[in-house]
Amino acid sequence: MKNWKRTLLSLIISAGMLTTTAPAIAAPQQPSLKVNNENVEFAMNAPVVEQGTTMVPLKITLQSLDIKLTNAQSGTIHAVVDGKKITLKSKTKLINGVTYAPIRVIGDAAGYDVQWDQKSRTVLLVSQATNENARGFMWEVGNKGNTVYLVGSIHIADDSFYPLRSEFEEAFAEADYLGVEIDISKAADEEQQQLIMKMGMYQDGTTLKDHVSKETYAKVGEILKQNGMEPNAFDAYKPWVAETTLSSLKSIKAGYKAEAGIDLYFIQKALKRKLPILELESFESQLGMFNNFSQELQEKNLKTALDNYDTLDDNVDQLAEMWKSGDDEQLLEFTDSMATDPEYNKAMLIDRNIGMANKIEGYLNSDKKAEYFIVVGAGHYLGEHGVIQLLKDKGYDVVRK
Incomplete structure (x- = not known):
């Protein structure tokens, strides 16, 4: 497994942390x-x-x-x-x-x-006659008069991802419901911020320095200083918060933001249409998943983010190109890289995929005869434990669009 992939997996698997913890940093140079x-x-x-x-x-x-x-x-x-x-x-x-x-x-x-x-860092205006829109990831499955479109999101993006190809927009235009992991438009709500403080901060008087090695703590301080922050800025936070925040910081500096992510794009469109938004998970369940990682896994993930910090922006670019090209093989390689750590793989993918597939099956068996447009991290769909295979195992015919 190439360790840098571990630092990117949250961008195609978990939405919540990308919108709640990253502090403000200096803006990149003008485009x-x-x-x-x-x-x-x-x-x-x-x-x-x-x-x-x-x-x-x-x-x-x-x-x-x-x-x-x-x-x-x-x-x-x-x-x-x-x-x-x-x-x-x-x-x-x-x-x-x-x-x-x-x-x-x-x-x-x-x-x-x-x-x-x-x-x-250049904005490109390209004549539509010469541009091929990003392929992305989308599947269709139907049952009992219900249609479910399964869209694989990347939780951060930039202007180059848009406009999306017409198949996305046409399917969404006919949707009766939008389904997402969590409604990240509510990320700034007081309730969600209190959850971050409750789960992500030490409540017993200890600090990050007491829970990681001297080497790891020193490297955190070095990178914070590089970003114009105090080296002890993360002292109150647990390793999983430090890890996801550092990854988000580098992604933001590279020009990618949660505000442009595929899921938030459709959430904003749903809000304008007053379309009902269904949540397949919750802020509490996603934060609880990170918080329940063992201390060993939390520091391991943090060290991986630190070791790969200098090259993370280039790797995010690679992930972005993977999404735009709709490369199933490369997406599967990303998600399969989790299997080397059973604890991480079970929490981040296996258990969550089962929950998502069960909810989607509920939509397919609804008596509403409705269209559901489901947008979750692309990393949840492929592989033997992916949502697509789980639905096929239940007897449904899932078609790549």
Whole structure:
């Protein structure tokens, strides 16, 4: 097993920790912009990233797309494209006297797909005629007039994952229910934060230093200092919180965020549609799983994250490309890498997969004759203990889409 894979598995298996523990860190350098591989030059005001959204200077960006801006105020942008007047509804923001708007809104209106080149930190606008949307992971299973779409999520992403291919959007448009591991739009709720404090922090007066080796504790301090934080910033937290937070920190610095993850993308769309959201798990069950790891496993996972910290951003890029290509073989390799540690494999995959498959079977046997759009970490689906095989063992025909 390549140890770096262990540090990435939570990105395709567990959603809760990615939205609850990572503290704020300095923002990465400002991105640049290309239109069909041609650089857009900004004299002074460059694009910025705010809360996972890439904002660009409105006027000069529209000019680069041969769009004439006529007016922008009160969340409405008026412009002219190919001689036709268009109106865009979008939040704008004044930065240093210049009006900024989300690049996705502008790109969509002009007929481009918005992508992201992580290595060069460049926003790419690609003509839709030349772009192949990300394949991702989706399966379909039906029974008794019910249809369940099973979508494999990656819990962090960036603009380059969107737009999703039409099969995802069409299936979701017909859905009567959205199913997710947990509704991470509620991650900031006081109840969820109290759970983190109760489970993830020491309550007996001890600190992280008392529960890990001197070498591990020193390495944690070194990496925290690299991120502009105090070396004892994690003292109150257990090793599993330190591990998942460090992995999240590096992913965020690499440009990937939970706000752009596939599950949150569909949760936000469901909220707009007032679509019922079903939770296959709970914050408490996910946090409890991490908290119940043995002390040995918690430190082992933390050491793996520390040892692979310097290369984690490149490895997240590889995971992202795996999702976009919909590579079943590579996904199975990731999930199978857990089998080398029975405790980790049982808690993270085997037990949870059984619970998910049982709930999905309940939807398939419902008398509602409804369509269910289920989005859980992609790592839960494949392999002999995966949700797909569990459903096949129950007699259902599951088809890759």
